[in-house]
Amino acid sequence: MNIYEMAKKGLPLDDVLIIDCHCHMGPWQHFNVPKGSAEGMLDSMNSLGINIACPTAHAAIGPDYVLGNNMVIDAVKKYPDRFAGYITVNPNHPDDIRNELDRGFECDGMIGIKLHPSCHGRTIEHRNYDTAYEVANSLKCPVLIHVWGRGDVNMIDRVAARYPEASFIMGHAGADIDAMEIAMNIVKKHENVYADIAISRAREGNVEWLVNGAGSEKILYGSDMPFFDPRPTFGRLAYANISENDKRNIFGLNMKRIIERYRR
C-alpha cells in the first residue's frame, strides 16, 4: 500500500521515515494541552508512525528556557531513539545564551536551536540572537525559528546569507499566503533554508502548492504537537496529490539530512 492508501485505513506509516521537525512539550499558559508530556506525545507518534519528534518545550518559548530545556533534555535521555531536541534560548537573557547552548549540546540528543522571536519580544535579526546564529553556523546545526508574516520571512533571507553553514527552518512557512509566496522563493534561493508545514489553519491544497513552488526537497513535516494535534498536518501531507517520493522527502528524508549534517 502507498501512503495515501495507508492513511485511508488509519494505519501507521511504519515503512516511511517520519521526523516531525517542529514539536513542543508540556503545558501552555493559554489553553489546555491534553497528553502534552513526552509519553503522551509518544502515543500520538506511535499511532501515526512518527519515528522521531524534535521538540522545544512550551516553557522554553515562554517564560523559562532553563525549565523547558531541562524537560526536553530529560525526554531525549529517556527516549533517545524517539526524540531529538532543540535548545531554546531567550534573547532577553543575552549573557546566558552561550552557556545554555553549551549545556544543551553536551547532551547527544539535542540537535539544534529553537528561537521564538514573537513570544520573546524580539525580531529575528535582533543582535542578541547573533550568538545563537554563530554557534549554529559553527556546528552546522538546524535553527528552527517561528516565522510569521512577510517581515519575518524577509529577515530569514538576510540571516541565512550571513550564516551559510547553519540550516534555517522557517516554522509555519511564513503562515499567511503572501509570506509563503516569499518563503518559497527564499528556500529556492538559499541552499540552507527550509520551510515546515506546521500550521493549524490547514488549507486545502496548500501542500501541493508549496511543493510545486519550492520543491519537495525544501519542505519539512512539522506538526506543532502537542500545541495542537499532529493528525491534521499529517493528513494534509498523506492525502496530498504529490508523488510518493515527494511525500517521503517531506515526511523525513529532508530532516534526516539536516540532522546528519550536524552529526557528521
Add this chain to the structure above:
Amino acid sequence: MEEIKYFDCNCNFGMRGVIDPGSFYKVEDLKKRMEHYGISKALVYHSLAREYSPMVGNAMLMDEIQKYPEFYPMWAVMPHHTNEFYTPSELKEKLRINNVRAVCIFPGVNEQFFSTQNWICGELFKMLESCKIPLFAGMTQLGFSEIARICTEYPGLTIILTDLSYSIDRNLYGLLGSFKNLNIEISGYKVHNGIEEICEKFGADRMIFGSKMPEFSGGAAVSMVNYARISDKEKQMIAHENIEKLLEGVVLS
C-alpha cells in the same frame, strides 16, 4: 479498522472573495475532492449565502446541487425584519418544500452582522426548535456567553458549534457539560488528543464530522477520525451516524 463512512456536515462551494492557492470553488471540484478523501455525502451551503446574500446563495445552492444526490442542502438564515429574508413562518414552509433539514447563521460583525438576542432571532430560534432543525453556528461569531444563553432558553434547539480551535477547551468543557443540546463540528477542533478526551468525558455522540472544505483540508479532517484512538463504533458515530440521526429527526410537516 472497518471502512468509515463519511458524511461531511460543514463544506461549501461557490465563488468567494478570498480563494487560497490550491483551493477550489466549483461544485464539481468539491465532489472530486470528496471522492479523494473518501467522503460519500455532504451537507453543503453556498458561499454566496454566507459572503453575499442568503436569499441569493440559497437559491443558487438548490439549483447547483440538483444533479448531485450525495449533496444535502444547508441554508444560511438570518432575521426577517428588514425584508431581506423570509419570516420564520415563511421560512418553515420553504424549508419543507425544499427538504432542507439544517441551517446555519453568520451573525458575526464582519459577516452578516446581526444580534442573536430574542428581539432579533427569538422567533427564528423558536421555529427551528419546534421543527428540530439543527442550527450550525460559528464559535467565533457567537461567543461563549451567547451560546450558553441560547442553549438555556431553547433547550430543544440542537446547536452545532463550528469554527472551533485548539485553544477552546477551558470554555468548551463547561458548555458541553451544561448543555445537552450542544454539539461540536470537529474540523477546527485540533486539540492534541482532543477527540479522545471528548469521547471519554462527554461521549462520541457530541461530535460531528466536518471538513470545512474548500478552505480547509479534507485530508486533515478525515485523518483526525481515521487515526483517533477510539473504538470503530465511536468513529462511525462521529463520521456519519450522529448527523444522520439529527437530520432524520427533523419535523418539516
